[in-house]
Amino acid sequence: MRKVKLGVIGCGHISGIYLKNCSENFDILQVHACADLFLELAQKRAKEFNIPNVYTVEELLSDPEIEIVLNLTDPKVHAEINLKILESGKHVYSEKPLALNKRDAELIIETAREKNLRVGCAPDTFFGAGLQTCRKIIEDGWIGKPYAANAQIIMGHAFDAMHPKFPSLLKYGWDPLFDMGPYYLTALVHLLGPAKKVAGSVGSVQEEFKVSNPKSAFFDEVYPIEAPLHISAIVDFENDVSATLQFSKESFGYTPKLEIYGTEGILSVPDPNFFGGDIILKQSNGEIKEFPYSHSFTEDARGIGIADMAYAINSGRNHRANGELARHVLDISFGILESSENGRFLMIEAQCEQPEKMPLGLKYNHLDN
Numbered sequence: 001m002r003k004v005k006l007g008v009i010g011c012g013h014i015s016g017i018y019l020k021n022c023s024e025n026f027d028i029l030q031v032h033a034c035a036d037l038f039l040e041l042a043q044k045r046a047k048e049f050n051i052p053n054v055y056t057v058e059e060l061l062s063d064p065e066i067e068i069v070l071n072l073t074d075p076k077v078h079a080e081i082n083l084k085i086l087e088s089g090k091h092v093y094s095e096k097p098l099a100l101n102k103r104d105a106e107l108i109i110e111t112a113r114e115k116n117l118r119v120g121c122a123p124d125t126f127f128g129a130g131l132q133t134c135r136k137i138i139e140d141g142w143i144g145k146p147y148a149a150n151a152q153i154i155m156g157h158a159f160d161a162m163h164p165k166f167p168s169l170l171k172y173g174w175d176p177l178f179d180m181g182p183y184y185l186t187a188l189v190h191l192l193g194p195a196k197k198v199a200g201s202v203g204s205v206q207e208e209f210k211v212s213n214p215k216s217a218f219f220d221e222v223y224p225i226e227a228p229l230h231i232s233a234i235v236d237f238e239n240d241v242s243a244t245l246q247f248s249k250e251s252f253g254y255t256p257k258l259e260i261y262g263t264e265g266i267l268s269v270p271d272p273n274f275f276g277g278d279i280i281l282k283q284s285n286g287e288i289k290e291f292p293y294s295h296s297f298t299e300d301a302r303g304i305g306i307a308d309m310a311y312a313i314n315s316g317r318n319h320r321a322n323g324e325l326a327r328h329v330l331d332i333s334f335g336i337l338e339s340s341e342n343g344r345f346l347m348i349e350a351q352c353e354q355p356e357k358m359p360l361g362l363k364y365n366h367l368d369n
């Protein structure tokens with residue numbers, strides 16, 4: 001198996017699990033270098049995971065040994081960095097969202113196409129045992145004909161002001177639609193296929209937030225709420241399933257829910273922010289059945305989408321967490337915002353294919369048979 005060398009830009013919070021999995025669990029990948037605006041963060045990660053090179057962003061992009069660059073920066077610079085990576089002649093794998101507007105998403109896909117490079121994008125939780133088993137359950141006919149779905153994530157940490165990045169959480173990119181939405185929307189496209197049209201209703205309880213928590217580092221500051229913090233939507237899929245969505249950071253706690261309704265059963269899908277979780281089927285005869293996993297990867301395998309892309313580069317097949325899928329999910333999200341403004345259903349223009357299922361019976365930490 002030819003190893004594919006990886007460079008990582010952005011060595012903050014989420015880089016830990018990516019670097020662990022990419023350097024220790026997926027043999028096809030070799031982490032060659034890391035970079036961050038703050039050199040000391042890159043140095044810390046390099047030491048932790050034995051990464052041979054700590055670079056500036058420019059140095060990383062000019063190292064000819066690196067084939068894929070993983071972008072783990074802040075959402076507001078994702079598009080700019082994704083484009084720089086492609087311009088440097090390397091494949092890009094970005095954390096979500098791929099971009100914060102449709103034009104940038106389009107430009108990223110077009111640039112990659114022109115340069116014959118690949119675009120990959122998180123989330124890759126749909127590779128996990130939970131969502132792969134659910135896909136098999138639906139396709140094996142356990143719930144009959146699926147006709148509806150319900151996806152909900154109700155959170156509240158935006159308002160406790162104890163989060164070190166609290167002011168960012170009120171901006172686009174960290175808001176529920178672009179931060180949590182991709183997990184649910186990607187899971188739905190994986191389970192049901194592409195979406196057809198969308199209607200949304202979005203808002204925020206307050207226009208600005210004054211931090212009243214004396215324990216917060218931002219105590220007494222006032223911040224504008226730039227992105228809507230609660231989102232309701234209807235998404236109709238090509239296969240005639242109609243899904244209702246609620247994504248919110250206006251309450252408290254963490255309440256995830258994803259259910260698929262069929263003529264013969266109701267499937268309770270694990271939280272798509274994770275790789276595993278309970279899979280419960282309520283059948284039309286009243287029986288409630290807990291399903292065992294048919295697939296592997298039950299623990300946090302973030303980075304599996306990059307490993308899949310590396311396998312795909314070596315064999316020439318398509319990779320699953322691809323740019324078209326990410327752009328389709330973004331199109332649904334922008335559709336929700338636009339529809340909320342103009343009060344009409346909108347057709348989803350950016351199409352994608354339902355990602356290939358993972359094969360059954362894979363060897364430990366291998367992605368192709």
Ligand SMILES: NC(=O)c1ccc[n+]([C@@H]2O[C@H](COP(=O)([O-])OP(=O)(O)OC[C@H]3O[C@@H](n4cnc5c(N)ncnc54)[C@H](O)[C@@H]3O)[C@@H](O)[C@H]2O)c1
Nearest residue numbers: 010011012013014015036037038072073074075077095096
């Ligand atoms: N934190 C999580 O639990 C989590 C989970 C899943 C996905 N994500 C996603 O991962 C991404 C990063 O999240 P995070 O929590 O690690 O954020 P973070 O703020 O902890 O880390 C981002 C890092 O990127 C660096 N950076 C920003 N701009 C840069 C630039 N122009 N050049 C080089 N480095 C730059 C920052 O210095 C920082 O170290 C986000 O898109 C987020 O949505 C985060």
